[in-house]
Amino acid sequence: MPQLTDLRIHPVKSFAAVPVEQAEVEPWGLAGDRRWMLVDGAGTMVSQREDPRLARLAATLADPDTLVVSSGDDTLKVGTPDGPLLRVKLFDQAFEAVDAGDEAARWFSELLGGTLRLVYLDEAARRPTETPTSLADAYPLLLTTPASLAALNELIAADHPDDPVKGAAVPMNRFRPNVVVDGADAWAETGWRRVRIGEVEFRVVQQCGRCVMTTLDQETGARRGPEPLRALGRHRKFAKTLAFGMHLAPAGRLGTLRLGDRVTVLEEGPLPTPE
Template identity: 60%
Template sequence: MAPRLVSLRIHPVKSFHAQAVESGTVEPWGLAGDRRWMLVQPDGEVLTQREDPRLARFQAAVEEDGALVVSHPDAAPLRVPAPPAGALVPVSIFRDPFSAPAVEDPAVGAWFGKLLDQDVRLVHLDDPHRRPRPATTSFADQYPFLLTTTASLDALNVLVAQDHPDVAAAQGPVPMERFRPNLVVDEPTAWAETGWRRIRIGEVEFEVVQQCGRCVMTTVDQESGVFTGQQPLRTLRKRRRFGKEAAFGVHLVPLAPYGTVRVGDELTVLEAGPLPQPD
């Protein structure tokens, strides 16, 4: 039986809690609604769960008129209209600079500041072409899509249990949410995705660009918003490497013509071969 898409997720605000959806429109820069908003620090640099894991406790959704609605267990919901395209401010993602429209309402910054105990600003990517990159993308770290597979997660949890049985027994299996994928596929063979070069999911084709280097965000509990220790990152660094980085999942770039992907769509491998390694 061919592998199928079993989960589809967007992250309306970068580093906030994931939102599960049944279908999504594929755009050149990612799924519609994925990572088009983010919080930045006073110097314009993005704020992520790497610096503040409490961001995982924020939920967000985008309404039909483009407004953002943010919720948090300790506050009343916040509704933010999309800012006008002309109000640009300098921002950066890992010191990669560009400009994006900022929300000017001081009440918005105050709402986040009270929950996070720091000064932040909310910005919106109205046009992904504002961010010059080899592959046009949203506020995602590198590429438009991240795909993971269920068999690889199962294999990783076996490795964690082998290397650190006490930790595995105390914390239980690492959940897929730790890796924040857009696409989760029930591929039966562990690490098979590292040998794909071009795939089709439903009606859309994708180029598989590279493995995804992983960071400390994989150690954040996505429900409580706290760091949980060194797993699964420690095991990935030892057992699954992409150059000098720990690796899990693969980055994708969609190929025109674009379309819609849906939970239950079949995945077909159109071209296989080893993925490139970093220089």
């Protein structure tokens, strides 16, 4: 029987993942997941795509209203802001988020260089998405499975039979999932349309299109070559999407996810066409 074996939140978009034993499910994702984001001087999102060093920044929630960010011996504490709204842009979406203030802006600008500001999404309705979503790229949650990762790593190894470095296995953290479900067959999740994890039901929206962030070492921020994108392009390409993992959205009653929760497939069907 499939079960939830890993649960992760990312308090600041594109910063290091935080493993948790349980998490409340809100209509727009897991509580504490991707409610904060760095933007540049033009208000445009800054992610690991632009600055791989973000992978090394640890952000945690000391309590629901206090964000703590650490870099080496330097620490920043920021309370949930109630300041002015700032016009920001996440990919092609423009909306307003709450500015976290000048102290946070100075801290990040001095640490990383350039002009940076930290913003907070206080209401999902501020972001114009069909499915309520925090500051995640597309949908509230991302689900992956170890069986599919093992199958992908077999494909990577087979594509590089004479080069153990290029054919090295890719760890799960490259894909930055929220929920990891063990006990399912490889790629089974691509046929799931509706699932229950513990007490919470989700609709499975679509496959997740992968980008250059999957080539970054999440411990160091270093680029590690073309994998897994090369293998996904060769073996798991759907339309223009290099797919790994499934986007989820809460469906119906909310609740709490806990490690060890049973995962029940409620509905299966044809694979949605990636956007």
